[in-house]
Amino acid sequence: MTETATSELDDSFHVFDTTLRDGAQREGINLTVADKLAIARHLDDFGVGFIEGGWPGANPRDTEFFARAQAEIDFKHAQLVAFGATRRAGARAAEDPQVRALLESGAPVITLVAKSHDRHVELALRTTLDENLEMVRDTVSYLREQGRRVFVDCEHFFDGYRANPEYAKAVVRSAAEAGADVVILCDTNGGMLPAQIHAVVATVLADTGARLGIHAQDDTGCAVANTLAAVDAGATHVQCTANGYGERVGNANLFPVVAALELKYGKKVLPDGKLRETTRISHAIAEVVNLTPSTHQPYVGVSAFAHKAGLHASAIKVDPDLYQHIDPEQVGNTMRMLVSDMAGRASIELKGKELGVDLGGDRELVGRVVERVKERELKGYTYEAADASFELLLRAEVEGRPLKYFDVESWRAIVEDRPDGTHANEATVKLWAKSERIVATAEGNGPVNALDRALRVALEKIYPQLAKLELVDYKVRILEGKHGTSSTTRVLISTSDGAGEWSTVGVAENVIAASWQALEDAYAYGLLRAGVEPAQ
Numbered sequence: 001m002t003e004t005a006t007s008e009l010d011d012s013f014h015v016f017d018t019t020l021r022d023g024a025q026r027e028g029i030n031l032t033v034a035d036k037l038a039i040a041r042h043l044d045d046f047g048v049g050f051i052e053g054g055w056p057g058a059n060p061r062d063t064e065f066f067a068r069a070q071a072e073i074d075f076k077h078a079q080l081v082a083f084g085a086t087r088r089a090g091a092r093a094a095e096d097p098q099v100r101a102l103l104e105s106g107a108p109v110i111t112l113v114a115k116s117h118d119r120h121v122e123l124a125l126r127t128t129l130d131e132n133l134e135m136v137r138d139t140v141s142y143l144r145e146q147g148r149r150v151f152v153d154c155e156h157f158f159d160g161y162r163a164n165p166e167y168a169k170a171v172v173r174s175a176a177e178a179g180a181d182v183v184i185l186c187d188t189n190g191g192m193l194p195a196q197i198h199a200v201v202a203t204v205l206a207d208t209g210a211r212l213g214i215h216a217q218d219d220t221g222c223a224v225a226n227t228l229a230a231v232d233a234g235a236t237h238v239q240c241t242a243n244g245y246g247e248r249v250g251n252a253n254l255f256p257v258v259a260a261l262e263l264k265y266g267k268k269v270l271p272d273g274k275l276r277e278t279t280r281i282s283h284a285i286a287e288v289v290n291l292t293p294s295t296h297q298p299y300v301g302v303s304a305f306a307h308k309a310g311l312h313a314s315a316i317k318v319d320p321d322l323y324q325h326i327d328p329e330q331v332g333n334t335m336r337m338l339v340s341d342m343a344g345r346a347s348i349e350l351k352g353k354e355l356g357v358d359l360g361g362d363r364e365l366v367g368r369v370v371e372r373v374k375e376r377e378l379k380g381y382t383y384e385a386a387d388a389s390f391e392l393l394l395r396a397e398v399e400g401r402p403l404k405y406f407d408v409e410s411w412r413a414i415v416e417d418r419p420d421g422t423h424a425n426e427a428t429v430k431l432w433a434k435s436e437r438i439v440a441t442a443e444g445n446g447p448v449n450a451l452d453r454a455l456r457v458a459l460e461k462i463y464p465q466l467a468k469l470e471l472v473d474y475k476v477r478i479l480e481g482k483h484g485t486s487s488t489t490r491v492l493i494s495t496s497d498g499a500g501e502w503s504t505v506g507v508a509e510n511v512i513a514a515s516w517q518a519l520e521d522a523y524a525y526g527l528l529r530a531g532v533e534p535a536q
């Protein structure tokens with residue numbers, strides 16, 4: 001591997017990622033070394049300048065990560081950063097084991113966390129304010145002598161500045177004078193607001209002359225805004241985590257910060273073409289940490305450019321920019337039209353275009369579809385979450401008849417409660433397909449699964465394309481009503497053919513009947529995707 005990545009970007013502005021250290025402190029995230037290596041590759045591919053890998057020497061996992069990263073990753077854009085603390089009170093940096101572990105990690109850049117809040121110095125470090133300053137100076141100058149680039153994180157800086165501004169600034173000066181390239185002001189408790197961040201950063205910059213960075217936690221929901229406020233005030237180094245992962249409610253989210261810097265501020269902070277990878281990288285890292293990507297995350301969420309209201313759709317039909325702050329393709333996302341009871345003609349026309357269904361400018365046809373959608377959504381159907389069912393409805397209106405691949409004569413599902421406490425689930429389906437009457441019975445681990453298997457048994461010989469279909473998700477919702485167990489039920493089923501995934505919906509007073517409707521649509525849409533012509 002190359003020890004130091006080369007980048008087409010200059011050093012005037014830093015995008016620093018700390019997903020592997022600070023982001024990994026999120027509840028529910030537990031990264032293996034392999035996970036950390038995979039995320040590091042994604043981040044380097046995205047084009048961040050620095051990847052903080054963890055605290056070597058603090059635990060075996062982080063020590064192993066640095067050893068393997070040096071050997072296994074050929075960094076193209078990022079430099080690897082090791083995180084640690086200033087030396088212990090009363091010791092010398094050259095003799096401190098944890099400082100030695102930072103050097104042994106082989107990382108070309110080291111970030112030191114330093115106390116900048118006077119009460120933390122006295123209560124947590126149990127040392128004097130002067131000794132804390134000497135700990136900063138000694139550790140930074142020693143690591144610089146060893147050929148390392150050094151950044152200093154001033155922990156609890158903003159709270160410390162509020163309590164004792166002169167001491168907080170003294171820590172910044174000590175770090176900068178000892179050779180730290182950047183001093184990062186940390187909102188460790190996440191309690192600051194953008195105007196406060198701007199005022200403090202601007203003052204510290206003017207009073208110390210140090211190069212400043214920002215590390216913002218999201219406890220007020222302002223981490224991204226606070227980061228950008230710091231940039232407005234003169235910070236040239238931003239610390240973020242992928243998807244905002246981090247302790248408590250998280251950190252400043254890397255993706256909206258970078259997108260804002262590139263698209264709103266006009267700053268070139270990523271290599272050419274990498275901004276279009278934003279959505280892909282966000283979702284790839286979510287997969288590695290095994291967390292479902294947030295659908296409503298700015299820029300990269302699947303709902304970030306989804307439009308539901310008819311008024312919005314009418315405007316978007318004229319000019320998408322009227323209801324979108326950027327072109328979603330700039331961040332690798334796409335615009336989506338949602339069909340619901342809020343839909344107007346423009347929504348239907350745009351959705352038809354998205355699905356490849358030519359409505360031919362037929363206003364009467366579009367009007368029928370609008371009314372049909374509103375009528376069915378009143379009964380409990382939801383088409384914004386079931387594109388496949390909507391496409392079947394739309395094509396049926398265009399063709400003037402339903403898309404039929406089989407006609408169902410009857411179906412039934414039986415649940416047998418046995419004396420030994422077990423249950424047996426059996427389903428029978430009677431249908432006609434290609435002029436052939438078919439009766440099929442199957443067992444399953446539940447009545448819906450038994451129906452699915454029976455339907456598959458009945459149809460696979462005639463439609464072998466169905467062998468690829470697999471149900472991947474099943475959701476049931478009891479809709480609002482006053483009838484208790486007899487209330488209307490909505491079922492959403494997600495199905496995959498290995499190449500794509502689609503969702504279908506069914507609504508009925510009986511959960512099994514609602515499930516059957518969604519199953520019928522799922523199979524019909526699967527055959528449509530496979531290019532099978534419907535029966536005449």
